[in-house]
Amino acid sequence: MSFFSSGRKASKIDSLRSKVDLLRLPLALSSKSISNRKSQLGVVWEKGGCGGGSGAGGVQKPRPPPACDMDNDSIYSGYSFKSSHSRSSRKHRERRDRHRTKNRDGSIRGDKSVTIQAPGEPLLDAESTRGDDRDDNWGETTTVVTGTSVDSISNEDLTRITKDLEDSSPLECRRYLGLVLGAVLGLFALVTPLAFLALPQLLWRDTLDPCGTPCEGLYISLAFKLLILLISTWALFLRPPRATLPRFFIFRCLLLALVFLFVASYWLFYGVRVLEPRETDYRGIVGYAASLVDALLFIQYLALVLLEVRHLQPAFCLKVVRTTDGASHFYNVGHLSIQRAAVWVLEQYYSDFPVYNPALLNLPKSILTKKMSAFKVYNLGEENSTNNSTGQSRAMIAATARRRDNSHNEYYYEEAEMERRVRKRKARLLVSVEEAFTHIKRQQEEEAAASSPKHPREVMDPREAAQAIFAPMARAMQKYLRATRQQSYHSMESIINHLQFCITHNMTPKAFLERYLSPGPTLQYLDNGRGRQWTLVSEEPVTASLREGQVFTLKRLDFSLVVTVTPLPFLRLGEEFIDPKSHKFVMKLQSETSV
Amino acid sequence: MAFIPGQPVTAVVQRIEIQKLRQGDNLILGFSIGGGIDQDPGQNPYSEDKTDKGIYVTRITPGGPADAAGLMMGDKIMQVNGWDMTMVTHDQARRTLTKKKEDVVRLLVTRKSLEEAVKQSMSYPRQ
Numbered sequence: 001m002s003f004f005s006s007g008r009k010a011s012k013i014d015s016l017r018s019k020v021d022l023l024r025l026p027l028a029l030s031s032k033s034i035s036n037r038k039s040q041l042g043v044v045w046e047k048g049g050c051g052g053g054s055g056a057g058g059v060q061k062p063r064p065p066p067a068c069d070m071d072n073d074s075i076y077s078g079y080s081f082k083s084s085h086s087r088s089s090r091k092h093r094e095r096r097d098r099h100r101t102k103n104r105d106g107s108i109r110g111d112k113s114v115t116i117q118a119p120g121e122p123l124l125d126a127e128s129t130r131g132d133d134r135d136d137n138w139g140e141t142t143t144v145v146t147g148t149s150v151d152s153i154s155n156e157d158l159t160r161i162t163k164d165l166e167d168s169s170p171l172e173c174r175r176y177l178g179l180v181l182g183a184v185l186g187l188f189a190l191v192t193p194l195a196f197l198a199l200p201q202l203l204w205r206d207t208l209d210p211c212g213t214p215c216e217g218l219y220i221s222l223a224f225k226l227l228i229l230l231i232s233t234w235a236l237f238l239r240p241p242r243a244t245l246p247r248f249f250i251f252r253c254l255l256l257a258l259v260f261l262f263v264a265s266y267w268l269f270y271g272v273r274v275l276e277p278r279e280t281d282y283r284g285i286v287g288y289a290a291s292l293v294d295a296l297l298f299i300q301y302l303a304l305v306l307l308e309v310r311h312l313q314p315a316f317c318l319k320v321v322r323t324t325d326g327a328s329h330f331y332n333v334g335h336l337s338i339q340r341a342a343v344w345v346l347e348q349y350y351s352d353f354p355v356y357n358p359a360l361l362n363l364p365k366s367i368l369t370k371k372m373s374a375f376k377v378y379n380l381g382e383e384n385s386t387n388n389s390t391g392q393s394r395a396m397i398a399a400t401a402r403r404r405d406n407s408h409n410e411y412y413y414e415e416a417e418m419e420r421r422v423r424k425r426k427a428r429l430l431v432s433v434e435e436a437f438t439h440i441k442r443q444q445e446e447e448a449a450a451s452s453p454k455h456p457r458e459v460m461d462p463r464e465a466a467q468a469i470f471a472p473m474a475r476a477m478q479k480y481l482r483a484t485r486q487q488s489y490h491s492m493e494s495i496i497n498h499l500q501f502c503i504t505h506n507m508t509p510k511a512f513l514e515r516y517l518s519p520g521p522t523l524q525y526l527d528n529g530r531g532r533q534w535t536l537v538s539e540e541p542v543t544a545s546l547r548e549g550q551v552f553t554l555k556r557l558d559f560s561l562v563v564t565v566t567p568l569p570f571l572r573l574g575e576e577f578i579d580p581k582s583h584k585f586v587m588k589l590q591s592e593t594s595v
Numbered sequence: 596m597a598f599i600p601g602q603p604v605t606a607v608v609q610r611i612e613i614q615k616l617r618q619g620d621n622l623i624l625g626f627s628i629g630g631g632i633d634q635d636p637g638q639n640p641y642s643e644d645k646t647d648k649g650i651y652v653t654r655i656t657p658g659g660p661a662d663a664a665g666l667m668m669g670d671k672i673m674q675v676n677g678w679d680m681t682m683v684t685h686d687q688a689r690r691t692l693t694k695k696k697e698d699v700v701r702l703l704v705t706r707k708s709l710e711e712a713v714k715q716s717m718s719y720p721r722q
Contacts, residue, residue: 590638591685592653594627595692 185256186233189263189296193222196270196289204278211282218286225293232300236308243343246536247543250337251306259299266292311336316546317566320345324559325360327353332568338552339542345563346534346554350526354519356559359485418483425480426517432476433509436469442506466500481516489525490516532556604681606705607713608673613664613700624692624700625659626652626666631685641669643707649673650680650688652704670704677701 200208274285311334318341321328329352333341443459460468477495481487502512515524526532536542537560538552550565615622630639632648641651652670655662672680675691683691692700 586635589633589685590629590635592627592629593685593689594654594656595624595689 182237182252182256185259185263186237189259190226190229190233192263192266193226193289193293196274196285196292197222199275200279200282200285203275204280207278207280208282209280211286215283215286218283218290222286222290222293225290225297229293229296229300232304236300236304242347245339245343245542247339247541249340250543251303255299255303255306258302259296262295262299263292310334311340315568316548317568318345319564319566320349321562321564322353322356322559323562324356324358329353333546335545337543337545338538338540338550339536341546341565342534342536342542342552342554342563345561346532349561350523351521353522355489355522355525357485357489357519358558359488422480422483425476425483429473429476429480429516430509430513432473433513436473437509437512439469439472440465440503462500462504463496465503466496470496470499477516486516486519604673606673607709608703608705609665609709611664611666611702611704613660613666613702615698615700616660622693622695622698623659624661625656626661627654628672628685628688628692629653631688632682633684642671647671648682650683650685666702666704667706670706672702672704674703675700 270288273279274288279285313334314332315334316332318331318333319328320331329348331345331348333344336344440460474492478487481490498515499512533556535555536552537555538550540550540552542552546565548565548567552563554561554563613624615624628650630636630642630648630650634648636642636648637645639645639647639651641653642649650672652661652666652668652672655666655668672688674680675688676697678691680688680691
């Protein structure tokens with residue numbers, strides 16, 4: 001493999017190359033094995049090197065040499081999924097990358113195994129199947145803002161890890177940083193009024209003015225307000241987060257800053273005016289503490305409005321379309337930033353969209369190959385491979401166009417045939433399941449006492465009952481799943497589990513089959529072990545709020561969701577009063593009869 | 596032919612006697628009627644006053660009994676055999692005209708030209 005032997009900025013390019021190679025490793029990483037990974041990295045590091053001239057390209061696939069005039073200014077340039085818009089987004093990317101290094105909301109959770117994507121395929125396989133639509137400058141490509149992952153490392157964080165591996169804090173710290181900061185600040189703010197009250201008592205108790213009933217009244221109100229603050233903080237803020245966002249959550253940061261400023265200024269005033277001159281008016285101090293608690297309550301009200309209430313009134317309609325099969329939904333949202341809207345859309349996606357089944361996408365091969373049997377070079381389907389000689393291809397195109405196109409005919413018949421087959425298998429499945437369910441019945445309590453002396457019937461628990469009646473319907477079920485191409489989603493174990501569940505809850509055969517007859521939402525097939533890695537691709541900064549005409553994409557490895565924003569129309573509601581007595585009717589006939 | 600509620604209706608009428616013609620099982624008269632209190636008076640092309648809900652002759656079969664008797668298109672039928680036709684429904688009018696037991700219908704009809712003829716004759720000085 002021949003690399004460019006340019007010596008410019010070899011170290012940075014080294015880091016980029018090594019970043020790429022790192023991701024090519026099998027990605028079942030666990031946070032415990034950071035040291036293992038370090039050693040692995042060390043090995044890989046030596047292999048890479050654009051300017052090093054070391055041709056040890058054993059790990060790398062033969063691909064066109066990456067341009068070494070890659071994104072030189074920003075170290076943490078986005079990893080590329082697809083090489084669509086390259087240079088135009090470079091400016092945006094650089095600006096964004098600098099911000100990204102200060103990202104407090106770290107998106108790493110270290111307690112579970114760290115993976116980048118769903119079932120264990122190495123990241124680069126997805127890219128390598130793209131084939132020829134990659135240009136030579138694959139290094140500087142689409143901006144990829146980090147994923148909104150719950151459990152996984154995003155790409156940028158991975159690069160940051162490789163850069164700072166020697167001197168960085170362990171992974172847990174990074175993830176908890178935001179959380180800890182907020183918790184510390186909140187605790188500090190809650191303890192402050194109590195400190196205001198306690199300090200004078202502790203330090204100069206003798207010289208304080210005695211303060212009777214008014215103080216006690218203030219104590220009570222202070223206590224209750226603190227209690228309310230505590231409860232509402234627990235209710236609002238101490239909820240497990242559902243997602244990690246790529247950028248600052250602006251409102252949250254604003255509120256934290258506000259609280260900090262607030263409490264700091266109160267402490268300043270307290271320190272200067274009360275502690276120093278040893279103020280003796282205790283009632284004033286208690287009033288001061290009470291005013292702090294009032295202000296904290298108001299800040300919490302502000303937090304409630306900003307974080308929870310403002311986006312409740314719908315203002316925009318988002319159209320979400322899945323790129324692979326066109327499943328689409330419309331949702332109404334309020335004023336949100338792009339990243340929050342993305343999280344919201346993803347939550348709805350998991351329960352509204354039918355699960356993505358890659359087997360259902362392509363036209364059956366029989367149709368496509370029949371059309372192109374005469375022309376070997378062409379390859380129908382998703383991509384057209386470019387030919388070496390354009391003249392030849394043009395001739396082929398012309399010939400193809402002239403030839404009578406019967407593939408729609410065949411497609412129609414094939415579709416009809418497949419539908420007929422599916423319906424037949426579905427009928428068989430229904431019949432066999434109905435029959436199987438008649439083999440067992442729930443044993444009533446009275447029967448147990450009555451029938452035991454005569455002929456002891458075998459009493460089974462749900463699991464055994466499920467296994468007993470699974471056998472007669474297994475074949476029909478298998479054939480039906482194959483016909484609808486769902487067999488990868490349902491294993492035998494899962495079917496028996498579901499059967500056991502249905503038997504326990506007295507469901508009819510039709511209720512049992514409901515799960516298999518229609519593709520359910522993705523949530524049904526999710527195992528909750530891992531978080532989901534999604535990538536938000538947007539032309540505008542993701543903390544900008546939604547506007548008319550914006551488009552952003554949420555990508556996974558094999559499909560993506562395109563979201564378009566349209567504002568809801570402004571409604572002019574008029575009024576019209578109708579007197580109930582004004583409903584009158586006349587006949588409108590004019591018939592003519594001959595006599 | 597305006598109708599003033601509460602006042603008796605006055606009109607110049609012509610007596611027409613029609614003999615019903617037997618055709619198979621039916622007795623036909625040879626004309627068509629329109630109008631009635633359950634109909635829309637605004638669509639009547641023959642009436643002067645568009646609120647008039649009387650029974651009008653809309654068509655005459657040429658060569659039929661009505662034509663022979665001198666009934667003309669646009670005539671308003673006031674009475675049929677003594678039965679009033681100014682305040683009846685369309686169906687009642689039809690039934691009155693097509694009674695199977697009667698062979699003859701004696702109509703009182705009125706038309707605009709009658710009124711004018713009378714006026715003209717009254718304006719001529721008597722000689």
